[in-house]
Amino acid sequence: MRKRNPSLIGIVARRIIAFSLLAMVLQIGVVFADYWFDDDKLSVLMLQQETETLARAITTQDGLLRYKPGHELRERYLELDGRAGAIYVRVRTASGSVLFSNCTTQCAEHFLPLSVNAPSFWKRLIEPGKPFSVAGGQSFERNGESVLVELAILKDPNGFMYAALLHEMFDSMIVPMTLMFCLVIGATIWSIRSALTPVAMAVTAADAIDPRDSGARLPITRMPQEIERLVSAVNRLLARVADLVQSQKVFSSSIAHEIRTPVSIAKMELSRIDDPRARNAERDLDALTHILEQLTSLARADAVDPSAYQWASLSEIGAEVAQTTAPFVFDHEKSIEFVDHPTTPVTVIPALVENMLRNLIENAVKHNPPGTRIVLTCGPGPQVCVEDDGKGLVDLPEHNADLGYVKRSGQLGLGMKIVHRIAELHKARISIDTEPDRGTKITIDFAAAA
Known part of the structure; x- marks a missing residue:
């Protein structure tokens, strides 16, 4: 089974996907490098994201501000389970x-004095290098009052730096x-698809030619x-093909017409000669005339308007056909019968x-013995049928579609070639x-022409 060729849409789609993924990987790499090698930018990003997370626990109760961290926040910021480093929150x-x-004392060491008004954001470096050791804070408006969330991270025990990197790449790169x-x-x-619509129309037109x-x-x-x-x-x-086909049609029609006249003259002259060899030549000329008529019929079938x-x-x-062919059938010692059912x-x-x-x-006359019905x-x-009780077909022309096919009987298989060509013109089976x-x-079924 021949493998189907890929569609243009499939080829382009696969290449777009491949190059888009490559562009995404390269852009993510650029963003990662930009933040990774700039400790100041990355630490600011980390503090902003973590203080925003902490600010979610600020609530108001009876008109007063309260801070109640839940289990998730305690697990993230307060419960380190012996891990190296420390996290302080105020x-x-x-x-x-x-x-x-x-x-207590760590707050005084790392955070701003309580007497200082809460700024919108501040940050200071505790120790250089990675993992980060930084402190900072960010102000949030709650119930008309400014609340400062301060965070000190020593040796980043919970990997806040990596979370900030992933969050930034996801929000700023992957989603958009x-x-x-x-x-x-x-x-x-x-x-x-829009560009190929005319191509699909051309395909339909080609099939209908x-x-x-x-x-x-x-x-x-x-x-x-x-x-x-x-x-x-x-x-x-x-x-160019139309010109070639037209030339072949003119040639086949013209040669059959031009040869018919000299053949008739030759038969007339032979009829005046009383010799067995003259009778053999007449039979050969009759066979030639029949072949020429078949060639003319085949050319006519190929030149149908x-x-x-x-x-x-x-x-x-x-x-009409039964009536006109009856003398020919009787001359060859066969019989013909016409049966008409509703058509x-x-x-x-x-x-x-x-x-x-x-x-x-x-064909039924020529290839069957005398007495054939x-x-x-x-x-x-919408069908016609020609049936005989003779010896059966020795050669089936459908197995040899070439025009020059010679049957075992020594005759050209043009008769059935003409039949198949005419049936093809009428889409008959x-x-x-x-x-x-x-x-x-x-049997020839003309159901497609009904």
Whole structure:
């Protein structure tokens, strides 16, 4: 099974995803390096985020400010469980009233004096290097009063620095870049689909091209320039193919017409010669004439004008063919019978359907012994059937579709080639039921033309 080619949208989408992820990784690396190598910026970011977290526990009770840290805050800031380093927290009002503190002398050592008015933000370095040892505070408005949350971190026992880095990259990089990535890939897919809509129309038009229409071309309206050049090249190819096909049609039709006259003259001259060899030559000329007629029929089938299709009755066509071929059948010591069942009108080219039935009857006559009974049946419904009780088909032409196929009987398989070509023009389905010494039944279903 042939592997399907990837779609253009899939190719572009995968590349956008790959390069977007690469851009995200590079940008995250740049942001990480920017903060990691700037201790002052990173420590400020850490203190701001941690004091905001601590400020969530500031509440108001009976009009008074209270600070009640819950289990999560105590576990994060106050309960170190013997880890190296220390964390000191103090929450006070602008007037110097302490709402919460977990330190005594350490608070006096690391924090601002209570007599100093609470600033909006302050920070000082306790010890240089990582893990951070810094102290700082940030003011928050609660119930119309300023509350200063102060935090001293020694040796960063809980990894606040890394949490601040992750938080900053997530908020400032990952979320906005993900949104941008989704918008970009969505806009790209929409743009590609819009650009390929004319291409899909061209594909539909290509599938609908009638090979008999020499003027059929693919549309190039609203196509991107790159694809328009390809479609224009295909249209030029269609024009060259149409010229070639037309030349072949003219050649096959002309040669059959031009040869018919000298063959007739040769037969006339041979008829005046009383010699067995003259009779053999006449038979050879008859065979040549028959082949030329078949070639002409095949060329005519390839040069059909779409406007030639019309509503017709299969029963009327079958009756006409049975009547005109009866003398030929009787001359070869066979019999023919016409059976008419109710048929439905179909859109066909009557002359070609007559040609098809005539070829089937001629094949049944030529390839079966004397006494063979041939039955032409029309219906029921949009179908015709030619059946005989002869020796059955020795060669099935559908297995050898080449025009030059020579059957084991030594004859060209043009009759069935014409039948298949005419059936193809009418989108008819051919079924062949044959058995040695039990005859052949060929049914042609015109349901698609009904």
